[in-house]
Amino acid sequence: MLGLILYAAWWVEWIPRPVLWAVYIPAIPLAVSFCVASYFLKSHPGFPTGGSIWQDREYKLEGDIELDLARLRDDRKHLIASFDTPFKVRRVAYKEDAFADIDRLRADGGRYRNVSNFLQGILIIGSLAATGIAGIIGEYPFLRWVTLGLTFAVGISSGFTGYFKYKERSFYLQQTADAIENEWEAVEVGVGRYKQFGDNEELALAEFVEEIHRLKSEQKKRQQNLEQPPDERAVAE
Numbered sequence: 024m025l026g027l028i029l030y031a032a033w034w035v036e037w038i039p040r041p042v043l044w045a046v047y048i049p050a051i052p053l054a055v056s057f058c059v060a061s062y063f064l065k066s067h068p069g070f071p072t073g074g075s076i077w078q079d080r081e082y083k084l085e086g087d088i089e090l091d092l093a094r095l096r097d098d099r100k101h102l103i104a105s106f107d108t109p110f111k112v113r114r115v116a117y118k119e120d121a122f123a124d125i126d127r128l129r130a131d132g133g134r135y136r137n138v139s140n141f142l143q144g145i146l147i148i149g150s151l152a153a154t155g156i157a158g159i160i161g162e163y164p165f166l167r168w169v170t171l172g173l174t175f176a177v178g179i180s181s182g183f184t185g186y187f188k189y190k191e192r193s194f195y196l197q198q199t200a201d202a203i204e205n206e207w208e209a210v211e212v213g214v215g216r217y218k219q220f221g222d223n224e225e226l227a228l229a230e231f232v233e234e235i236h237r238l239k240s241e242q243k244k245r246q247q248n249l250e251q252p253p254d255e256r257a258v259a260e
Contacts, residue, residue: 132196139189
């Protein structure tokens, strides 16, 4: 983009040549540096795992790092389940997994929120556009096909929004993630419901695990309720 701007500026006659050279002298090396950096980042995707910037380093993609992390978590779960592990160790592992659940819930909530915003945008823009075109359709009869397409898109968006409840899914996921995060922070500093346990970490962990389990169970129930057809969902509510 920078190179294209510099090339276009060269053909603008009203720009004095001394001004162009004053811009080109620092801009051309900068553009070349951007090209070299882009090529380097393209040929070495991911994140460096060791070594200095001038040494050969192993670059791993974000997906590979997440996969390795998921494998380590699974190995830890299998290790805990394969031995007679004390309840305290199991609760500590459950507490660590709760932090990963926060990221997962927020990622899912963000995905549903993006879909909801996209469909709402189609509803708003499509409705306004169809109304505006309807006012001039008498002068331009061919616009009736545009109105038909807009109405069809608005109807589909409205149907998907009402049936799949993307906004409600996003809200419940974000609500559960915030609740788990609040419990995590409270047990870390010993406030709220965990203040009564003082320095007894084992009792605080037991209370934390019970509360997180309750929050997850409620989220699953809400998710199952949203998965039901609208008529059964109304009866359940």
